[in-house]
Amino acid sequence: MNHPSHPLRILRFFSLSSLMTASTVLSTPPPGYSIPSLGLKDSPKVLVDEVWQIVAKTYVDGTFNHSDWQATRRELLSKDYSSKAQAYEAIRAALKKLNDPYTRFLDPQKFTELAQQTSGELSGIGARLELDKTTKALTVVEAMPNSPAFEAGLKSGDRILAVNGTPVRGLDVEKAVGLIRGKPNTTVKMKISRPGAKVFDVALTRKVIQVRIVTSAVKQEGSNRIGYIRLAEFDDHADEQVKNAIQSLEKQQVKGFILDLRQNPGGLLSMAVEVSRLWIDEGAIVKTVVRDGGSATDEANRTAVTKLPLAVLVDGGSASASEIVTGALKDNRRAIVVGTKTFGKGIVQQVNPLSDGSGLNVTIARYYTPNGADIHHKGILPDVAVPLTNAQAKTLADNPKLIGSPSDPQYAKAAQIVLKQIQGVSQSE
Incomplete structure (x- = not known):
């Protein structure tokens, strides 16, 4: 699902935002995973069956949206495909039966672009x-x-x-x-x-x-310095860049942090876990549940790089991996969440390379916050709601340099909250 332009969408270096939308929590196939092959001589038909078998094996809904997935296979293999383009069209038509916009086929060019973007290079x-x-x-x-x-x-x-x-x-x-x-x-x-x-x-x-996905700055708020970190998406370098920003800001004597995840559409599940670990020393981060009910819980591992007060900024464009981080920080009482309700995507996709260089994203799991909340189609409510008026949104859209400044109402509220936390820490010392 693509979203309309928003004043808080920051520019990216050679962005591929049409591929990394607010629909993406990506995972990769497990080690040793291989695509089944029936040894068919007709290569377009082999590709069609590759897709069918991956969905049959891994799709999160065992009813396949109450469709007869075996009948779908018979239908797919009964056809002759004179070109890969025809096979691609048949694959997309079959996937529509799942009624899942996140399970999608990518031709070789689109799949290469997605791989480049998630690599962060x-x-x-x-x-x-x-x-x-x-x-x-x-x-x-x-x-x-x-x-x-x-x-x-x-x-x-x-x-x-x-x-x-x-x-x-x-x-x-x-x-x-x-x-x-x-x-x-x-x-x-x-x-x-x-x-x-x-x-x-x-x-x-x-x-x-x-690709630089993190921007950071020291914000002077009264007599205190606050570290502001804005994360654009969760590519393969997200944890590294956020960690570097935290450490750099701490060297500049900040007393607290604001992590801005507004309009962050998501990315890699592994990076959501690692970014959460930068802030949390112990506790659950996210629980994933697959089709047969099997589950796994990622937890903090005492690798947090800061214990300073923290507020997180979110809005309706904060999705998937952003919601995993937000849920982890909120449920573990590590941060105060400020802004508006998040997008509401509580499912995970696996990226599958196919034999001709194309790819398939398949929804393989549901995820839950540490407190067990299912946020799919619901989102996460902020601890402190700060909606933007149309006039405020237009001001920020026309003047993007105001984002993360006192003229940004959501940032201003977050800064106020962090300052109170800083004062509370100082009084207890």
């Missing part, structure tokens, strides 16, 4: 781009330190006119980024317009870039 030039609202020009917002864009001297405000000779005016960011990205150690040529300078050409050598 992309091959490109390391520039954050946006469309200028007024000119509609593709504009550089920031060049990442030590990236090809940074080393080539690209600056905030530079406008990209063409990529490898192809004009980009009129293209959306996703399509323009598709032209810029490519294999590592290959060259991309761009025509750049810079205010006050002549149009010039630049050639950059692409390299693997670790």
Whole structure:
């Protein structure tokens, strides 16, 4: 499910948000897992049966949405497929019977893009781009330190006119980024317009870039310093980046933290667990239950890196992995949750690579918060509700630099709460 644009959605480096939406808690197949094969000579038919067997083996609902899944197999294998495109169409039609938007087939290109995003690494030039609202020009917002864009001297405000000779005016960011990205150690040529300078050409050598999903800052609130950490999604580097942010902020003498998970659509289940462990020393984090009733509970393992007061910011765009972290912090009384009700997705998908390079996401489990709450279609209610008015939301949308500032009502309330916690700690010492 895709969501409308929101003032708190932060820009990403070469984002693939159409794939990582507020529908994603991903897990990977267990070690040694292999795709069953019937040895059929017709490769499109083999692919169709791969998908059927994975769903039959792992799908969370043993009734398959009250459909006859064996009959579905007979129907699929009774057809002749003249191309993979026809097989893909048949697969998607069969999956619709499950009435589960999170169990979905991805063609090879989409599957590769998803794999790149969840890895937290992309091959490109390391520039954050946006469309200028007024000119509609593709504009550089920031060049990442030590990236090809940074080393080539690209600056905030530079406008990209063409990529490898192809004009980009009129293209959306996703399509323009598709032209810029490519294999590592290959060259991309761009025509750049810079205010006050002549149009010039630049050639950059692409390299693997670790996507920055964490932004952090010290916020001076009265006589106290609060560490503000905003996490955009849960890719394979989420725990590393959050941990680095916590440690850096503590060196700057902060007395408490605000973890901002607003509009964070989720990501890897393993990273939700590891990020939770950065804040919690002991206690349950999340319980997952599969089709046959088997369950597993992930717990804290005494690896928390801070015990300072904490508030968590959430809203309707905080989903899946974000809700796992929120539930763990709330149920263990580690943090005060501020904002509005979360999205409400309490199921887990497994990513399955298929033999032709395509992939299949299958819902394999339900998850519950430490207190046993099923949040699916319900969400998590904040401890302190702070809804935004339409006017407030528009102000933040028009001025994204105000997010995480006193002009951001949800942040302001969270800061007030953390300051009270800090004062309580000081009085007890």
